[in-house]
Amino acid sequence: MxxxxxxxxxxxxxxxxxxxxxxxxxxxxxxxxxxxxxxxxxxxxxxxxxxxxxxxxxxxxxxxxxxxxxxxxxxxxxxxxxxxxxxxxxxxxxxxxxxxxxxxxxxxxxxxxxxxxxxxxxxxxxxxxxIGGQLVYPFTAEDWADDPARKAEILVDVARIDALPDHDLALSIDLGGMVVLAGNEAGLKAFEASQPVAQERFPMRLANHAAFHTRLxxxxxxxxxxxxxxxxxxxxxxxxxxxxxxxxxxxxxxxxxxxxxxxxxxxxxxxxxxxxxxxxxxxxxxxxxxxxxxxxxxxxxxxxxxxxxxxxxxxxxxxxxxxxxxxxxxxxxxxxxxxxxxxx
The missing domain is CATH 3.40.366.10 (Malonyl-Coenzyme A Acyl Carrier Protein, domain 2)
Incomplete structure (x- = not known):
């Protein structure tokens, strides 16, 4: 069959x-x-x-x-x-x-x-x-249940950081229960400083990844x-x-x-x-x-x-x-x- x-x-x-x-x-x-x-x-x-x-x-x-x-x-x-x-x-x-x-x-x-x-x-x-780099961050908990409010909070923070002088940060990939973010070093560092550690390993930088899927x-x-x-x-x-x-x-x-x-x-x-x-x-x-x-x-x-x-x-x-x-x-x-x- x-x-x-x-x-x-x-x-x-x-x-x-x-x-x-x-x-x-x-x-x-x-x-x-x-x-x-x-x-x-x-x-x-x-x-x-x-x-x-x-x-x-x-x-x-x-x-x-x-x-x-x-x-x-x-x-x-x-x-x-x-x-x-x-x-x-x-x-x-x-x-x-x-x-x-x-x-x-x-x-x-x-x-x-x-x-x-x-x-x-x-x-x-x-x-x-x-040009730039990428990191991964989850918006769902480890049970994978949808949490649109948490995702919205994250994207609001991304927009806030992107608006700062000399900071570039944007959504790169919607990846299931995670978002992949991309930007310049200042933007990535600002996000890492503003968000709590999740599941003991996020935000996670991706080695040798550029700011894919962004204006950069x-x-x-x-x-x-x-x-x-x-x-x-x-x-x-x-x-x-x-x-x-x-x-x-x-x-x-x-x-x-x-x-x-x-x-x-x-x-x-x-x-x-x-x-x-x-x-x-x-x-x-x-x-x-x-x-x-x-x-x-x-x-x-x-x-x-x-x-x-x-x-x-x-x-x-x-x-x-x-x-x-x-x-x-x-x-x-x-x-x-x-x-x-x-x-x-």
Whole structure:
């Protein structure tokens, strides 16, 4: 019996120490594709993806860089999306932040090679400019129950800080029960000083992350548009859900508008991952939400997004776990205990 699925591609921060060797462990049969990516990297004198993945040692300083993390995550995620079992029918594709670029390739709007060019170019530009930074902060408690008043309080404080002289701070990503904020050092420090520590670890800075999805990235967007022509983009083979919750339908997509969104709004305006997941649930009602690897940290944000939508009556973490235990709704391919549920 066919299982319908929405595929969700992860963004930065998902290729960590435990993921070193992911391509070689899970996709040894795709090395020809990865070597094509290596050729593209060689054109700009960058280290091969296969060599990075096959290294003996992991270091955060090296592997959290945009020009290293982005191509590795792209290769792993796209290969996972192409490795699903025959009984799975993908009904839509979406992604978080950089995962939007991956979803374009997973849905066929970009070829695997052109998708790699987009990811590698944007990841490299982000690293070269490295404008600002990011932090994560929750607005729900550990039970995941919605707390819109708390979220509103946080965003009021963000606006207050952003209005201070020489301070930049803005919402970067709506990420389930958390907000990702981005800004300059003064803005980030002001927020850290104004908000209480939550769950013993937040606010949490994200290493080597720029101020993604804010006005500070306008120079990166402009350079990306200059380097990546609209002709790279084609019609998607599968519905694509972007960071506004908009659906791009096969054979009904304005490819120029898709290019414009990808290298414009998507770079400089907030990314609403929560809405993307909720749109996927409401419009496609899949049997499964499949988060491709590497890593498995995005699974929590997907689950929280469904809880915030009261999907299938789930209103908190306990409700999600009960539903997940009865029949898995969410599968993270980066988890060894779940991967086999959706691969051939």
């Amino acid at each position: 066919t299982r319908t699925a929405v595929v969700i591609c992860p963004g930065r921060g998902t290729y960590n120490k435990s993921e070193l060797g992911y391509l070689h462990r899970h996709h040894a049969d795709r090395m020809d594709l990865f070597r094509e990516f290596d050729v593209i990297r060689a054109e700009t004198g960058q280290e091969a993806v296969t060599e990075l993945d096959g290294a003996n040692r992991f270091s955060v300083a090296r592997y959290s860089r945009g020009d290293v993390a982005s191509p590795l995550i792209y290769a792993a995620s796209l290969a996972d999306a192409q490795a699903l079992a025959d009984d799975i029918e993908v009904v839509a594709v979406t992604g978080n932040s950089m995962g939007w670029y991956i979803s374009l390739a997973a849905a066929g709007a970009l070829s695997p090679e052109n998708g790699f060019r987009v990811v590698n170019t944007m990841g490299t530009l982000m690293q070269e400019h490295l 990235q306008a120079p990166v967007a402009a350079e990306g548009r200059a380097r990546l022509p609209a002709g790279l983009f084609g019609q998607p083979d599968l519905p694509l859900i972007d960071g506004r919750g908009k659906i791009w339908w096969p054979w009904a997509t304005d490819t120029g508008a898709l290019w414009d969104y990808t290298l414009g709004h998507q770079v400089t305006e907030p990314y609403d991952f929560t809405r993307a997941v909720q749109t996927a649930a409401r419009e496609f009602a899949p049997d499964l939400f499949i988060v491709t690897g590497p890593g498995s940290t995005l699974g929590g944000a997907v689950a929280q997004s469904l809880v915030l939508a009261n999907w299938h009556g789930m209103s908190d973490k306990a409700g999600f776990r009960k539903r997940q235990d009865e029949s898995p709704l969410l599968v993270s391919m980066g988890r060894e205990d779940q991967r086999a549920l959706v691969t051939g």
